[in-house]
Amino acid sequence: MNMHNFNSGPSILPQPVLEEAAKAIINYNNIGLSILEIGHRTSWFEEVLHEAQQSVKDLMQLNDSYEVLFLHGGATTQFMQVPMNLLDTNATAAYCDNGIWGSKAIKEAKLFGNVNVVASSKDRNHTYINKDFTIPADAAYLHYTTNNTVEGTQWHHIPETHVPLxxxxxxxxxxRPMAFDKFSLIYCGAQKNMGAAGVTMVVVKKDILGKISRTIPPIMDYREHIAAGALLNTPPVFAIYLSMLTLRWIKENGGLTVMEQKAKERAHLLYSTIESLPNFVATVAPEDRSLMNAVFVMKDPAQEKPFLDECKKLGMVGVKGHRSVGGLRVSMYNALPLSSVQAMCDLMKDFANRYN
Amino acid sequence: MNMHNFNSGPSILPQPVLEEAAKAIINYNNIGLSILEIGHRTSWFEEVLHEAQQSVKDLMQLNDSYEVLFLHGGATTQFMQVPMNLLDTNATAAYCDNGIWGSKAIKEAKLFGNVNVVASSKDRNHTYINKDFTIPADAAYLHYTTNNTVEGTQWHHIPETHVPLxxxxxxxxxxRPMAFDKFSLIYCGAQKNMGAAGVTMVVVKKDILGKISRTIPPIMDYREHIAAGALLNTPPVFAIYLSMLTLRWIKENGGLTVMEQKAKERAHLLYSTIESLPNFVATVAPEDRSLMNAVFVMKDPAQEKPFLDECKKLGMVGVKGHRSVGGLRVSMYNALPLSSVQAMCDLMKDFANRYN
Structure with missing residues (x-):
């Protein structure tokens, strides 16, 4: 059966990446060893690491004032590590609360300093993105989540501010292309558009570091990782290798401009199909809808189970909404072919015909 | 060329594990998806996680008073996480300093409470393991490193103490089999005998937790991980899968008794060859030598480079000592066939004949 992978993460990866990775598990680059069996301080792995770092800088068009780290811990660890490194005990950081992940980041930041929630969409169940809000000029930084995987919203602009982003x-x-150089620190778990679960990327502008008085445990100190050439401890070798392959695939397939164009095609097809059918209701304000995660519900909740059953029969996985919000979710990351979205839309139309 | 993988970690893995993993990268268990593309809350992954957890308990013969966690961060993160969870600010923990990793653990622990270094082998360059030392009865716990990868020493007994180990x-x-139930907390990076880099196992006896007053960031709190069923955040799915396969391989190949027997065969062959040749000198006290990592030097340092060159030509990788101690090191983990050790011994004898 041809599967359609709408998983929210870990999620679909490009087929050429999987094929190359499977080969490398047996014999990496014909060196006679598995990629899983090589030391992280060998030139074999250093090439992988350096290509991954350079690809990030190329795709983001960042200069050498930025460092690219591939760390353990997941984005959840960054919820702690960011304030640990950037927020002094008596200082205040500005946070946007647009969903489950932003809320978790806020909770962790409060353990290290003061948090000023300058924008929240909680009043309407996180179904929109705040536009008008004030960021105090003395905030240590402004933290926000560019795309809310669970709620299906996405920032389509970068907040205007003079504080570090x-x-x-x-x-x-x-x-998508963005003015990445407007940010002082960007982080992400790899398991959506950058590879598989098990590695976390941190892109940090060096001048933001070293400005607080707290003693930071070395393994949590970005400066220690930078000083050690991103090899402070044994890194997640295979997960970095997969990210390197995925970044290479993005570059070879037109870069961020093409990724955005394809994301728009997929999202337009899906959202317009939802809008055209009375059975499905998109919950997010149209201008704030995510191109990555489309969240919607059935007008008649009783139709949800039969619809999910039909998805399952057609090899469509990952369609159930996050356990915290319910409903339905279709995730459409870079590697998802338009044909999978088309198959989903065909099913929706067919289902609507039969269930009306 | 037939490679001989003496890497200290990441290191050699069993061939059947690599073959199964390569298949799973393309199509996991014939579900039509890669192991890299499945959600961590699917029954597919939960089966993997639960088998891995159960295998650990089976191999260690532990009951349900223990929890098995597979975390991000590497053992280096545990240097921080252990005292963060177990050492109150005014309490004292006892630490053994037998090498580079123990020293790092001590350094991190000092950020959280008091550290009493109850045993140190620093006086003789960490070439032995301390036998007689006193552990204060009020220590929060005693921390030690069972095997020193860099220095080539190994504890062949468990310290006698009433404080948590x-x-x-x-x-x-x-x-090797051990009385694992004498320990309150055991941790390890997976990248030697338990899989590939990117996952850290923590086995913790639940009754040791919740006894300190510090506020622990949730992602660092063992109790939060236990409460979330070891799925507090997206885990390193593939690394856990590899550990599950490696644990299954250990069980299918005779368990820890057979692993120990084979380790002894390999180590006996190598150390007795070293002892028999005038060119090579084992640096560690005989009774404290590691069965995993044999550390030695050339009597004439000028012979080191030619010897390493010959190793390289024969496909023997990982023979150079750790950058902090120099010399030579042959790591012999579970998956290393005796034939690789034999090949190394043959080279050593041949080299000694030619260079005497």
């Missing part, structure tokens, strides 16, 4: 880009990284 | 078993985990 920090963004969790876990679920829309490398899906 | 905490051990970093990164480089000899699952290489």
């Amino acid at each position: 920090v963004a969790d880009m876990s679920s829309d990284i490398f899906s | 905490v051990a970093d078993m990164s480089s000899d985990i699952f290489s």
Whole structure:
């Protein structure tokens, strides 16, 4: 059966990446060893690491004032590590609360300093993105989540501010060109558009570091990782290798401009189909809808189970909404072919015909 | 060329594990999706996680008073996470300093409470393991490193104490039967005997937790991970899958008794060859030598480079000692066939004949 992978993450990866990775598990680059068996301080792995770092800088068009780190821990660890490194005990950081991940980041930041929630969409169940809000000029930084995987919203603009910008880009990284140099720190878990679960990317502008008085445990200190050439401890070798392959695939397939164009095609097809059918209701304000994660519900909740059953029969996985919000969700990351979205839309139309 | 993988970690893995993993990268268990593309909350992955957890308990003969977690971060993160969870600000923990990793653990622990270094082998360059030392009865715990990857020493007994025992078993985990139930917390990076880099196992006796007053960031709190069923955040799915396969391989190949027997065969062959040749000198006290990592030097340092060159020509990788101690090191983990050690011994004898 031809599967359609709408998983929200870990999620679909490009087929050429999987094929190359499977080969490398047996014999990496014909060296006679598996990629899983080589030391992280060998030239074999250093080439992988350096290509991955350079690809990030190329795709983001960043200069050498930025460092690219591939860390353990997941974006959730960054919820802690960001304030640990950037927020002094008596200082205040500005946070936007647009969903489950932003809320978790806020909770962790409060353990290290003061948090000023300058924007929240909680009043309407996180179904929109705040536009008008004030960021105090003395905030240590502004933190926001560029794409809300669970709620299906996405920032389509970068907030205007003079304070350092920090963004969790876990679920829309490398899906569109952006003025990445407006950010002081960008982080993401790899398991959507940048590879598989098990590695976390941190892109940090060096001049933001070293400005607080807290003693930071070395393994949590970005400066220690930078000083050690991104090899402070044994890194997640295979996960970085997969990211390197995925970044290479993005570059070879037209870069971020093409990724965005394809994301728009997929999202337009899906959202317009939802809009055209009375059975399905998109829950997010049209201008704030995510190109990565389309969240919607059935007008008649009783139709949800039969619809999900039909998805399952057709090999469509990952369509159930996050357990915290329910409903339906179709994730459409870089590697998802338009044909999978088309198959979903065909099913929706067919279902609507039969269930009206 | 037939390679001989003496890497210290990431290191050699069993061939059947690599073959199964390569298949799973393309199509996991014939579900039509890659193991890299499935959600961590699917029954597919939960089966993997639960088998891995159960295998650990089976191999260690532990009951349900213990929890098995597979975390991000590497053993280095545990250097921080252990005292963060177990050492109150005014309390004192006892640490053994037997090498580079123990020293790092001590450095991190000092950020959280008091550290009493109850045993140190620094006086003789960490070439032995301390036998007689006193552990204060009020220590929060005793921390030691069961096998010193860099220095080539190994504890062949468990310290007698009434305080909770905490051990970093990164480089000899699952290489021998032990009274694992004497420990309150065991941790290890997976990349030696338990899989590939990118996952860290923590086995914790639940009754040791929740006894300190510090506020622990949730992602660092063992209790939060336990409460979330070891799925607090997206885990390193593929690394856990590899550990599950490696644990299955250990069980299918005779378990820890057979692993130990084979380790002894390999180590006996290598150390007795070293002892028999005038060119090579084992640096570690005979009774404290590691069965996993044999550390030695050339009597004439000028012979080191030609010897390493010959190793390279024969496909023997990982023979150079750690950059902090120099010399030579042959790591012999579970998956290393005796034939590789034999090939190394043959070269050593041949080299000694020619260079005497």
